[in-house]
Amino acid sequence: MKRIINLKFILFFYLILPAGCILNTACFLYAQDQIVAIVNNDVITQKDLNDFLNFMRLQFSREYKGKDLEEKISSAKLDLLNRLIEDRLILQEARKEKVVFDEGRVKSRISEIKKRYNSDAQFQADLMKQGLTQADIENKIREQFLMYGIIEQKVRSKISVRPDEVTKFYEDKKKDFSSGEEREFEAFAFESEDLADSFAYNLKAGKSAEELAGRYPFTVNKFSVLRKENLKKEIEEAVFSLGVNEVSSVVKMDDKYYVFRLINIIPSKQLSLSDVQYKIQSFIFEKKMQEELVKWLDELKNKSYIKIK
Numbered sequence: 001m002k003r004i005i006n007l008k009f010i011l012f013f014y015l016i017l018p019a020g021c022i023l024n025t026a027c028f029l030y031a032q033d034q035i036v037a038i039v040n041n042d043v044i045t046q047k048d049l050n051d052f053l054n055f056m057r058l059q060f061s062r063e064y065k066g067k068d069l070e071e072k073i074s075s076a077k078l079d080l081l082n083r084l085i086e087d088r089l090i091l092q093e094a095r096k097e098k099v100v101f102d103e104g105r106v107k108s109r110i111s112e113i114k115k116r117y118n119s120d121a122q123f124q125a126d127l128m129k130q131g132l133t134q135a136d137i138e139n140k141i142r143e144q145f146l147m148y149g150i151i152e153q154k155v156r157s158k159i160s161v162r163p164d165e166v167t168k169f170y171e172d173k174k175k176d177f178s179s180g181e182e183r184e185f186e187a188f189a190f191e192s193e194d195l196a197d198s199f200a201y202n203l204k205a206g207k208s209a210e211e212l213a214g215r216y217p218f219t220v221n222k223f224s225v226l227r228k229e230n231l232k233k234e235i236e237e238a239v240f241s242l243g244v245n246e247v248s249s250v251v252k253m254d255d256k257y258y259v260f261r262l263i264n265i266i267p268s269k270q271l272s273l274s275d276v277q278y279k280i281q282s283f284i285f286e287k288k289m290q291e292e293l294v295k296w297l298d299e300l301k302n303k304s305y306i307k308i309k
Contacts, residue, residue: 037081038307039088044081052084053077054130055140062116081308089300091143094150101145109141110134155292161284169280170273177276180226182266185239188259189219196250196257203247203261222263235260 037044053073060072117123127133170177188209190196199216203209209220225231227240235258238248242262251258 035309037085037309038305039085040092040304040306042088042092044084044088049080049084051132051136052140053080054132055137056080057130058113058126058132058137085306085308086297087143087147089297089304090147090150093154093300094146097150097153099146099149099153101142101149105145106138106141110138113137151293155296156289159285159288159292161281161288165284166277166280167273169284170276174270177271178268179271181268182224182226183239183262184222184224184264184266185242186261186263187221187223187235188261189221190216190257190259193250193252193257196259200247200250200259203259209261224266 034046035043036046036049053076056076057069057073060069060076064072114120114123117126124134127137186209188196188199190199195216195218199212199218202212225239227236231239232253234251234253238251238258238260239262242248242260244262244265246262248258248260251260
């Protein structure tokens with residue numbers, strides 16, 4: 001009944017509104033209820049698209065902030081409608097197969113999202129800013145669990161990786177499996193740039209950290225890292241430009257000042273099959289998973305009625 005009412009509502013405004021809408025509210029409601037796609041017996045409206053975009057913004061905010069978040073959202077818009085159509089097909093299949101899941105997982109996921117906020121009020125305010133409610137988020141999470149369930153049943157559970165596939169992959173790309181050059185270094189942290197600069201000067205002059213500990217309040221930690229191993233750009237640029245026992249200039253990050261000293265360089269070495277077999281197995285599995293998922297979705301599309309308005 002709700003869908004019929006919406007269709008009548010859209011038809012009403014389509015017939016009576018001039019090219020330039022007179023009432024802003026009416027224009028907004030018309031735009032929100034516009035049908036952008038039909039998927040079997042279901043419709044996707046402009047509001048569905050907007051809600052999905054806002055939901056994705058909330059998801060991406062776990063990894064991206066500010067300008068990076070907006071760029072991620074902008075790039076996601078390009079395939080948003082196709083993604084939404086595929087989600088509807090997967091959901092329809094999940095409901096047809098009567099997929100079930102533990103409702104407690106929805107509450108658990110909501111709790112995880114709320115932990116990123118200082119208070120529940122801040123969480124609710126952010127939802128309101130995105131044009132969402134907590135009920136909207138809970139419904140989206142339920143849909144995600146339904147989709148995970150049917151994909152597990154129809155695709156993931158049918159995929160396997162044989163040991164000989166892992167071995168062949170390793171032999172074919174053996175030269176690519178090396179440990180990479182590893183660097184061991186100390187990181188000295190200071191509250192003041194002047195203290196950090198003076199400490200670095202004395203360390204470069206040959207003083208030991210133990211000698212300087214009484215004069216400079218600092219904390220020190222030792223690390224062992226590979227290049228491009230999720231390092232901050234500032235750390236990688238400083239550490240990988242040093243020779244053994246060399247000391248970096250002062251590097252500011254957040255509200256602290258750092259001085260790095262390189263302790264050791266461990267050369268790259270060839271990794272054995274046993275070192276990388278689980279990584280190879282995971283890679284092959286995910287590749288097969290992607291291929292089979294695309295094939296399954298194509299089958300759903302071929303037997304479905306899909307019309308983009």
